[in-house]
Structure formats: structure tokens, C-alpha cells
Amino acid sequence: MADVDVLLKPREAAAALGVSYATVKQWILSGKIKTIKTPGGHHRVPQSVLAQMMRSAPKKEHTASRERFRRVSGRNQRVGQIVEVKFSGLLAKVVLQIADQRITSIITADAAREMQLRKGQTAAALMKATEVMIVRV
Known part of the structure; x- marks a missing residue:
């Protein structure tokens, strides 16, 4: 058979x-x-x-498929390297290098600490309207 x-x-x-x-x-x-x-x-x-x-298909060093992320409604996701994390009071500035662009997001310091965001890590920017969310990957 x-x-x-x-x-x-x-x-x-x-x-x-x-x-x-x-x-x-x-x-x-x-x-x-x-x-x-x-x-x-x-x-x-x-x-x-x-x-x-x-x-x-050519093998990629970093796979950026949606399966790696939590299920969220935001569809505009870009993966990059964290090049800066700066804490200031209740907020944290996180800068991602994605290809030849940099995306900056201001998130709560608590969220950045909870995700243990550090320079050099891989992370994703989730964009919806005027907001940019950060997901540690």
C-alpha cells in the first residue's frame, strides 16, 4: 500500500x-x-x-517565525538585537537594531526587569498603531 x-x-x-x-x-x-x-x-x-x-530553503541563524512569540494580536513584528537598555525611574528605554534601522521603545522599568532585557540579546518589536511592544526571544 x-x-x-x-x-x-x-x-x-x-x-x-x-x-x-x-x-x-x-x-x-x-x-x-x-x-x-x-x-x-x-x-x-x-x-x-x-x-x-x-x-x-537557506538556513537562517535566527528564525523569526510567529511561533516563537506569545500569541498576540499585533501582526507587525520585527526581530533584532538589543543595542541599548537604559533605566530612568519607572521607565526603561529599549533600542533594537533591526537590519540598518533602530527602533526605540519606552516601556515600564518593571517590564524590562521582568524580561531581563540586556544589550546583545535578541528581541522582537511588536508594532500596533503608534505603540511598540518588546518581546524577549
């Missing part, structure tokens, strides 16, 4: 690859990901196709 390839919905494939649903849909429509269509016309991604993509 032959092995049956598990078929995943595009959202499930996106989660497995650590990319957004929109990215997977673009890949499907452009032909980068081969799919099987259901009788109703819905795309299903064979698990073997994902396995091939994961094997051929």
Missing part, C-alpha cells in the same frame, strides 16, 4: 513554513507551490511539497 500524502489548507501550509497566508496564496497563484484542487476548486498543498521547500 502506497503512502498517502497529507493535503494541507493554504493557512496550514503558511503556518508550517512560517510565512503569511497571503504569501502562500501568491506562491500558489504564481506556480511556486504546486497544489491539488478539490472538487470545489479549493487549493490543497501536499505535505511532500512543503518538505521539499523546507529542505531547499
Whole structure:
């Protein structure tokens, strides 16, 4: 008996690859990901196709997939290195270096101490509207 390839919905494939649903849909429509269509016309991604993509993907030193973070509603997340943590009374200034940019966040000193934020650590900036939240990773 032959092995049956598990078929995943595009959202499930996106989660497995650590990319957004929109990215997977673009890949499907452009032909980068081969799919099987259901009788109703819905795309299903064979698990073997994902396995091939994961094997051929270049390895990254720091994986920035959402699975590493707490579940939060903020979708704009960027991972970087902490280059400065400065405490001043009830507040702490945390500066992240993300590629060629720096993002500064003012958070409570208690939160910075609780997360044990230190220069050189990897952290993520979670952005929503005008707020930037820091998550230690």
C-alpha cells in the first residue's frame, strides 16, 4: 500500500513554513507551490511539497517565525538585537537594531526587569498603531 500524502489548507501550509497566508496564496497563484484542487476548486498543498521547500530553503541563524512569540494580536513584528537598555525611574528605554534601522521603545522599568532585557540579546518589536511592544526571544 502506497503512502498517502497529507493535503494541507493554504493557512496550514503558511503556518508550517512560517510565512503569511497571503504569501502562500501568491506562491500558489504564481506556480511556486504546486497544489491539488478539490472538487470545489479549493487549493490543497501536499505535505511532500512543503518538505521539499523546507529542505531547499537557506538556513537562517535566527528564525523569526510567529511561533516563537506569545500569541498576540499585533501582526507587525520585527526581530533584532538589543543595542541599548537604559533605566530612568519607572521607565526603561529599549533600542533594537533591526537590519540598518533602530527602533526605540519606552516601556515600564518593571517590564524590562521582568524580561531581563540586556544589550546583545535578541528581541522582537511588536508594532500596533503608534505603540511598540518588546518581546524577549
